Amino acid sequence: MSPDTANKARLYLASQSPRRAELLEQVALGFEKISVDTDESVLAGESPQDYVQRVAIAKAQAGLALVEQQGLSPLPVLGADTSVIIDGQILGKPRDRDHALAMLGQLSGSTHQVMSAICLCYQQCQETALSITRVSFRHIEPDELEQYWLSGEPLGKAGAYAIQGRGALFVENIEGSYSAVVGLPLLETGQLLQKIEQLEPYE
Numbered sequence: 700m701s702p703d704t705a706n707k708a709r710l711y712l713a714s715q716s717p718r719r720a721e722l723l724e725q726v727a728l729g730f731e732k733i734s735v736d737t738d739e740s741v742l743a744g745e746s747p748q749d750y751v752q753r754v755a756i757a758k759a760q761a762g763l764a765l766v767e768q769q770g771l772s773p774l775p776v777l778g779a780d781t782s783v784i785i786d787g788q789i790l791g792k793p794r795d796r797d798h799a800l801a802m803l804g805q806l807s808g809s810t811h812q813v814m815s816a817i818c819l820c821y822q823q824c825q826e827t828a829l830s831i832t833r834v835s836f837r838h839i840e841p842d843e844l845e846q847y848w849l850s851g852e853p854l855g856k857a858g859a860y861a862i863q864g865r866g867a868l869f870v871e872n873i874e875g876s877y878s879a880v881v882g883l884p885l886l887e888t889g890q891l892l893q894k895i896e897q898l899e900p901y902e
């Protein structure tokens with residue numbers, strides 16, 4: 700494993716999302732990436748808030764277990780989850796073209812929420828934060844949706860769009876945290892890291 704930035708690592712990023720790594724680089728928070736595999740199925744009756752937080756916690760805990768198993772240097776482990784919520788429905792990453800077009804069709808001409816949860820685990824401590832952003836889309840024509848799918852951008856993105864990419868052409872308004880929509884609420888990440896670094900190390 701090699702450091703992902705020139706800065707001294709302050710945390711492990713338990714994520715395969717290139718966006719999350721880029722966001723940490725943007726604010727010069729030194730980190731090392733670790734890879735974990737987490738089941739992202741929604742539980743019956745689970746609220747969107749509970750869902751994103753539970754998955755972020757699961758990713759961080761899986762990362763912490765890996766760090767301990769491999770005897771890596773002890774640093775906080777960050778897990779995150781981002782979902783798009785419309786009419787109480789949780790939209791994750793699209794399975795295929797039809798799924799992506801159905802999601803984008805739902806988002807067209809309306810307002811949705813993007814929920815991004817983070818969890819930092821360090822020894823016996825666990826801190827979580829939830830960021831909720833409102834995003835409004837203009838109406839999108841069916842042929843635009845098709846073109847957007849063909850660009851390849853919807854795959855791997857919650858709600859089948861990327862605000863940091865061509866998806867920005869659909870965004871009429873955003874109220875909340877831009878970085879949280881891209882995948883990692885940076886304000887909360889900095890705050891939780893500071894908080895967890897100040898805690899007494901576990902004896």
Ligand SMILES: Cc1cn([C@H]2C[C@H](O)[C@@H](COP(=O)(O)OP(=O)(O)OP(=O)(O)O)O2)c(=O)[nH]c1=O
Nearest residue numbers: 714715716780781856857860861862880881882
């Ligand atoms: C809404 C939106 C989401 N996304 C991305 C962020 C996340 O990578 C992805 C949501 O899926 P996640 O399950 O949160 O993350 P992931 O599977 O990509 O990565 P990992 O679990 O390994 O950490 O959607 C954007 O890049 N731009 C956007 O505008």
